Amino acid sequence: MLATLEKHLDLLVANGDARLLTQLGHGIEKEGLRVDALGQLAQTNHPRALGSTLTHPQITTDYSEALLEFITPVCATPGAALDYLADLHRYCYRHLGNEELWAASMPCNIPSEEAIRIAEYGSSNVGTMKHIYRVGLQHRYGKMMQTIAGIHYNFSLPESFWPVYQTLTKTSGSIDAFRSAGYFSLIRNFRRYSWLLLYLFGASPALSSSFMQNRPHKLETIGDHTLYLPWATSLRMSDLGYSNKAQSALNICYNHLDSYTASLSDAIRTPHPAYEQLGIKQNGEYNQLNANVLQIENEYYSDVRPKRVTRSGEKPIQALRDRGVEYIEVRSTDIDPLKPLGIDLEQSLFMDTFLITCLICSNEPISEQECEQISINHQLVVTRGREPGLELACSNGGQSVEQRGRSMLNQVRLTAQVMDSIAGGDSYTRAVDAQYAKLEDPQQTPSAQVLDSIRKSGASYNEWALEQSREHRESLSSQPLSAEREQLFDKMAADSLAEQQAIEAADTQSFDAFLAHYMAS
8 A cells, every 4th residue: 555655656746747636626515503592402494694595505504404504615725615614604603693603513402303493495396305305314313313513525636637647557448437436446545544534533522411312322421411432532423423323234335436326226216114114105294205225315324425516407326427426525524613613724634635645545445344344443433532552453453543543644644745845835744743643642632622621611511512602603703704705695695595486486396296207217
């Protein structure tokens, strides 16, 4: 692996093509719950001043009516993406009244699932479908899991990179097939080493006791209303959070585009006995879109996805099959409640170097045995990652988190040095170097710092996170939104409302007919 990485980096430098590694596409999607002044889940409608959640390209909702989602455009640098994300926060704060934007991945105090409103998208057929899909999620997995928030990091190489890399690797075939194969190679290596990201940046070691709703668990307590695990890094990515035991039997293959789309298609077409028993409709109301293992592609919970921007009416799987992978979406990033945006420039620069390293370090398929090791290591790190002496599973026996992490960082650092040599300065290398300290001293990880901050505050998780939310609002709002950016967001909001009205006015089919056509296509 190291030899392949060094060889590819050396060839890119020697040929004058290493500059392509700094011409990346970046996009950030960040979720965040709206809460009231007391830190309870907001029961209000999505603010109309923010536009239509159905059609706004940058401000929408996810599962819950209270779960805001910000989507930046594709930016040339991570700094530009973060600046845009900050402006989306500033604009949103202006229209929240006395509500706050929750600063953590694990949700606020929620007394019962009845308090969680499923998101509404208007009366059009497509808006109704989005709502019913979420009704299906409620029946299949419960509402509570759908209040968890995270950050998705979207990443792409420039199109001009792929012909160069194809020549360098002496690979034949179409450029579209090669690009897709390259992104799948990146995904496989990401899955092998993403445990390191969870260790370095996981920031959800604690949660409100209300999240468990009196279910049995093995969490420990801080005070009366806070649950945690002492060595956890990311409970969000554990079985407690955004993991799904109902999907554990799915054998989604990441070795090739064809096998990935085929295995996902099978899950969308295959009926599931428990969902058949639930029924698609009850008393004339939809319980779910269909009774299959997955209602649609997005129901498959994964920490990384191959993506392609879809055309109007096109399904994501069809877009991938027809035109190949365009970018990847990293979905394992916690919101760091100690940072105003939940993510900062150092983390973003590290992500870039890590993902490029995953792309060019090796091209080995993942065997069934290795797939099992990947799952074991994921679970170990999210629940016990900072535990002294913890060893990870690997092909040649156990290896400590520090030992294995340092080996990976050494490779990422080689990539960072090449990127700095092109971009000038040392920002990429410094972003990597900052991570070594977390391996040497787990107390420097975000998860340890979050726990330490909660303990020192003497407050419950809910009280502590609400105070963080208020502080971040004050910090971000202290820098004014430019008149140009405010006008842009005002126009987007108005245009999105008009577009939703046009979609609703243009509908001619019944929803039953619309859904039958969509599922058959």
